[in-house]
Amino acid sequence: MPDNPYQSPPTAEKLGPRSPASHIRWLIFLIACFTSFLTYVHRYAWGATRPYLKDEYNLTDADLGWLDGAFNLTYALGQFPGGLAGDVFGPRLMIPLAAVLWSVMMMGPAWVGGFWRLLAMRLGFGATQAPCYPSLGKITKSWFPLSIRTSLQGFVATLSGRVGGAVAPLLIGVLLMGTLKMSWQSSLYALASVGIFFAIGFWLLFRNHPVEHPWVNDTECELIQGDEPEEGPGTKTRFNWSFAATSNLALFMAASFCSSFADNLFVFYMPQFLVEEKGFTPAQMGTFAGLPILGGAIGGMLGGILNDVLIRVTGNRRFARSFIASGGKVIAALLIGASLFAEDGRMVMVVLFFCKFFSDWSQPTWWGTVTDIGGPASGRVFGMVNTVGSIGATVAGPVMGYVLLGYGWSSLFLFVGGVYVLTAIFWAFVNCTRRLVIAEPESEH
Numbered sequence: 001m002p003d004n005p006y007q008s009p010p011t012a013e014k015l016g017p018r019s020p021a022s023h024i025r026w027l028i029f030l031i032a033c034f035t036s037f038l039t040y041v042h043r044y045a046w047g048a049t050r051p052y053l054k055d056e057y058n059l060t061d062a063d064l065g066w067l068d069g070a071f072n073l074t075y076a077l078g079q080f081p082g083g084l085a086g087d088v089f090g091p092r093l094m095i096p097l098a099a100v101l102w103s104v105m106m107m108g109p110a111w112v113g114g115f116w117r118l119l120a121m122r123l124g125f126g127a128t129q130a131p132c133y134p135s136l137g138k139i140t141k142s143w144f145p146l147s148i149r150t151s152l153q154g155f156v157a158t159l160s161g162r163v164g165g166a167v168a169p170l171l172i173g174v175l176l177m178g179t180l181k182m183s184w185q186s187s188l189y190a191l192a193s194v195g196i197f198f199a200i201g202f203w204l205l206f207r208n209h210p211v212e213h214p215w216v217n218d219t220e221c222e223l224i225q226g227d228e229p230e231e232g233p234g235t236k237t238r239f240n241w242s243f244a245a246t247s248n249l250a251l252f253m254a255a256s257f258c259s260s261f262a263d264n265l266f267v268f269y270m271p272q273f274l275v276e277e278k279g280f281t282p283a284q285m286g287t288f289a290g291l292p293i294l295g296g297a298i299g300g301m302l303g304g305i306l307n308d309v310l311i312r313v314t315g316n317r318r319f320a321r322s323f324i325a326s327g328g329k330v331i332a333a334l335l336i337g338a339s340l341f342a343e344d345g346r347m348v349m350v351v352l353f354f355c356k357f358f359s360d361w362s363q364p365t366w367w368g369t370v371t372d373i374g375g376p377a378s379g380r381v382f383g384m385v386n387t388v389g390s391i392g393a394t395v396a397g398p399v400m401g402y403v404l405l406g407y408g409w410s411s412l413f414l415f416v417g418g419v420y421v422l423t424a425i426f427w428a429f430v431n432c433t434r435r436l437v438i439a440e441p442e443s444e445h
Contacts, residue, residue, distance in 0.1 A: 021220040024213055028143045029152060031206055032136055033160040035095060038198055039132050040164030041171065042106050045191055046071070046122075047268045048169040048289065049109070049184045051275040052282075056184075057113050065401020067115075068268045069394045070122035071129075072260075076390030078130025083137075083383025090208035091135035096199035098135075102128035103195030110185035130390075133157075137382040141371050142209050145226040147308075149371065154304020154364035162297030162360060166290030169271055173286020238438045239377075248434045249385075252369060255325070255426035256389035259362075262332075262419045264396035265412070266292050266356060269404075270349075277409055278345030288349045295353035296360030303328070303361025307368060318433050321369055325362035325427035332359035333420035340410050359420065362427070369432040377437040 046068075054064060086094050105128055108121030140153050176187035207213040210221045270289040274280040280288065303324055310320035335355035342348045374381030403412050 019217055019219055021223045022215060022217045023220070024216045025143050025210065025220060025224060027215075028139065028206065029156070031202060032139050032143075032156045034198070035099075035132065035202065036136060036156050036160040037164035037167075038099070038195065039129060040161040041168045042102060042191060042195060043071075043129065044165040044168035044267060044290075044293070045106060045172060045188060046109075046125075047271050048172040048286070049188065050268060051272050051285075052184045053109055053118075054272075057115070057118070059115065061405045062398070062401045063115055064268075064272075065398040065404075067118055067122050067397070068264065068401070069397025070119050071126040072264075072390050072394035072397060074123045074126035075130050076126075076387045076394055078127045079134060079387035079390060080380065080383035082131030083134030083379040083381075083386075085131055086135035086138050087377065087379040091139050092203065092206050092208050094131045094135045095206075096203045098128050098131045099195045099199040099202070103192040103199075106195075107188050107192045110188045126390075133386060134379045134382040137367060137370060138379040140367070141378050143224060145224055147226065150307045150311075150364050150368040151304045153367040153371075154301050154307070157367045158300020158304070158360055158363035159297045162293050162300055162356075165267070166293035166297060169286045169289040171286075173271075173282045173284075173289070175286075178283035178286060240436055240438055245373075245434050245436050248431050249373070249436055251426050252373075252430045253385055253388040255423050255430060256366065256385050257392035258419050258423035258426065259329070259359075259366075259392070260389035261392035261396040262359070262416045262423065264393050264400060265416050266296070266352070267393075268397075269400065269412075270352075273409060274345055274349075278348075280345060288346055291349040292352040292356040296356035296363075299328070299357035299359070299361035300363040304364030304368075306361070307364055317372070318431050321365045321372075321432045322428055322430060325365045325430070326424040328358040328360075328362045329420045329424035329427065332356070333417040333424070336413055336417040336420065340413055365427075369430065372432040373434060373436045375435060375437045381436060 050064060053059070059067075082094070082098075102125055105121055105125040108124070109118055112118065112121060136156060140149055140156060144152050171191065172184065172187045176182045176190060177184060182190070210216045210224050270292060271285050274285045274289055275282075307320055307324055310324070311317050314320060332355045335351055335358065339348050339351040339355065342351055370382045370385060371378045400412060400415075403415055
């Protein structure tokens with residue numbers, strides 16, 4: 001490796017016969033996928049234990065709504081600081097540290113009772129999970145070439161995360177509470193312990209940039225870099241605060257706000273809906289509550305691939321991103337309305353499987369747009385936009401709680417369908433080619 005890993009690669013004469021590229025980027029890909037998976041398992045564990053926690057501590061739907069929102073509040077407030085910390089200190093430090101802290105916080109509801117103490121734990125859980133996804137966004141920017149980045153972001157951000165969300169009720173309801181006869185409290189302890197071991201493994205195997213990893217050769221570094229301008233320590237960044245760029249950012253933030261608001265229904269309410277409205281047992285709940293999230297996982301994976309295909313076929317990145325995102329939200333709105341015509345809880349979950357499939361196939365579009373407009377400061381842009389999205393989820397907590405308390409499940413579903421339509425409108429006007437952050441290589445003196 002050269003002393004300055006960001007300088008131009010050696011000439012062919014100096015290298016001699018060219019060695020094949022190493023494949024460590026795929027190890028990093030698997031690590032990123034598992035990080036996303038575990039983040040969502042731990043996050044959705046709250047929803048899976050929610051019906052039992054409600055009875056244990058005598059909470060109302062409004063109380064639960066505020067506790068849902070508490071997580072999203074500190075998650076929102078932590079996005080930009082988390083993204084900045086990821087840019088400054090690197091994911092290798094931030095992700096293991098966050099994983100240890102959030103694992104401790106997720107155990108909190110098992111040993112503290114009462115609304116205010118639960119509120120403190122939920123606030124802490126949101127704050128400690130906040131740095132994870134901005135850091136994952138930085139990993140996909142640093143470790144994968146632009147030509148396949150959106151497809152891989154679909155696997156990392158949507159498939160892996162949503163599979164984690166789908167698996168959480170299976171792990172808690174079917175395996176731990178159903179098969180192993182564990183209490184919901186012991187189930188939380190068991191899942192939290194996995195986070196500690198994960199943090200150790202991540203620290204040992206991951207490096208912030210390919211040039212820092214001892215197992216990566218020069219050929220793989222060049223393959224990852226591709227034709228993108230090099231953005232190393234000698235690169236300055238400049239934010240473009242023009243009206244066109246900032247209004248575009250505002251539209252992107254509005255779409256993120258509405259999308260996260262709607263997603264709150266699937267994050268926290270599906271287990272409660274099946275247990276209270278449809279009379280499901282813990283094992284039945286665990287089997288079916290994750291179906292919509294699984295649909296989102298598959299949709300996210302295919303949406304990322306469709307993004308890259310449309311961009312190659314049309315040559316129009318802006319059209320591809322907006323078409324996929326807006327179209328998916330419109331279809332999701334129609335399907336959530338259609339779910340109201342099904343009486344059987346299992347059939348409702350099947351319809352919502354497809355609702356989330358189309359809603360979440362825009363998730364890689366979201367990630368792709370962040371890296372498109374954020375460039376070398378994608379961690380900070382991720383944090384800014386995801387902060388607004390998390391505020392949407394924060395507001396959704398108490399709002400959905402009061403809608404459910406006052407008007408029932410059907411009204412709540414229709415309300416979320418309307419939010420999907422609004423999301424589609426915002427996405428139609430987002431222009432991913434309008435850069436907010438511009439790289440300016442420093443001149444050499």
